[in-house]
Amino acid sequence: MPTDLTAECLAGYDAPKGAACPYMFSSSSWLAWMAGRRVAGMSRPTACRSSRGYSVRIKTAGGSQVLVAFAGPDLTEITMDRAP
16 A cells, blocks of 8 residues: 655755755655655646555645656666656
């Protein structure tokens, strides 16, 4: 079952540029916080849930759904795709 990570995503979205993530690397909370930083500048997230693998699904106030996926040995290869 997907985990609600909205609070962590919003914390990343609202964090100042250059802020360090307070969560343990590669945890679900870390993924959500980093995804929130990645979508900063888009409409504000209204929901964030864990997805398969190292990814989270974000719904925004503008009605978009975005799948943010992390890859690579240090999870720095980040892709964002519109989710169906």
